[in-house]
Amino acid sequence: MSEQSKVPEQAAAKMPWEEKPVPPQPEEARDHPQVQELEQAVPGAVLEAVRFAGQVTVVVELSRLLAVLGKLKELGYKFLVDLTAVDWQDRPEGRFDVVYWLHRHADAARLRVKVRVADGVEVRSVVHLWPTANWMEREVFDMFGIYFAGHPNLERILTWEGFAGHPLRKDFPVEGVDTGAAVYPDIYPPGGGPVKPKGGA
């Protein structure tokens, strides 16, 4: 009797939110239609193609970046959703990833294009393809110090002109750096931190 009553309990399937979540796994995506399409348009441009959590990422060579992005725009990716960078401090293939996240309205397909850039190497600007890249590239320049060649107005955007350093680099301290802007350096220590009590102790 007791055994019988146990059986339905075991048989009752657990709901997906009661179980331990299964994280997505990266898969090779060279034969994914979006990658195939790009491969046909610009042969040999794709260095790596990965599919993770349903999103396709292709890594392309820096020298062919503009050709690839130009072709992708012709293929219908008219909307540059996002442009950003990631700092992988000591990576031998190049310190930064510059990431383009593109959208095509016809079939709601999204594609992530990545390019690996060493510190101090210029990336070609894409402002002429997508005007929206203007501020995004300025932000990447401001935050990471990556130069975009051919940008109409590559200035700092979130920090001020004359600011030293690029805040989103991994070697930039979270506490900030002394910018020389402290008004009362004896009370408010340069670079932030707790306020010193007045009069010693």
Added chain:
Amino acid sequence: MPVLEAVLAGSEEMEVSFGPQHPATHGVLRLVLKVDGERIVDAKPIIGYLHRGTEKLFERETYPQCIPHTDRMDYTAAATNNQGFVGAVEKLMGITIPPRAAYIRMILAELQRIASHIIWLATHALDIGAVTPFFYTFEEREKILDLFEEYCGARLTLNTMRIGGVPWDLPEGWTDRCRKFVEELPRKIEDWERLLTNNRIWKARTVGVGVIDAEKAIAWGLTGPPLRGSGVQWDIRKVFPYDRYDEVEFDIPVGTHGDTYDRYLVRMEEMRQSVRIIRQCLDKLPDGPVMAWVPKVIRPPKGEVYFSVEGPKGELGYYIVSDGGVTPYRVRVRPPCFVNLQALPELVKGHLVADVVAVIGTLDIVLGEIDR
């Protein structure tokens, strides 16, 4: 060139600084306007006055600790900001949230959308010179904030979602009070529209101001009401449904001319659609848990995801790169206001100085999100 010298030299064009301390710039936005008399020749937005380094802070906080930081970006729409961040982490970890949690999230997000649109309507109308809507609309916003307060204790920075669901079930009687609110709201929206929609002054100030066509809007990366005002049927809730948006019915309102007036009509209709969604959510609200099983320590696998939600201002995206640790390696926020503001010079060229105020209002920007 300083103004006086320019006038003395007989120059036609001069530069005027607009903001950052100006009530109509909705925060600390500075515009350098190049004007020829009253006409705008060029405008250059200068931002960054509110930069707090949120993306840098994300990198040293654990995933759950990041959620309160998201509140403080678009501080008029904290719930949708939370929704985007927790959704991104859930996608990265493969978590499925219980249906009740998804429905509660949708109710909170839609209430937040209405609250955000109310702020937009009130301040936009106030900037243009219609003071009355401010008093009527903020009364309703107060009711939404009361509902939030009852649910999570906070009114503005809600911190109301968790990775795997929502932290609490709805308090007793909350659904009835929420239903009462959404039943009353459409009549109130009608009242507000009666003040503005056919108002001659309102139309004179908004029709044909800040026009952008669909192709340009896409090229400039506009999302949300500014894109829909130009006639593009585009809504993340429909294109990439998250939570349970595929189970409710709603329409995407679009404009035809892409001017300030059309964007106004789009947002007014969006409030009605939000009411429609909340009603359906309250009807369908399933029973069950509000939190999924999640590990004690959130440690997503190595990888990267981009997850976006339809915020009140546009597509709010989170790009999270994880190196397998307890803190994100990199979080990039795709701020809709930042991208939308970029198109401002395009929208104001050739208009009068007074129209700049209307265009800033119609883009519905929040500087906390632009500067992060």
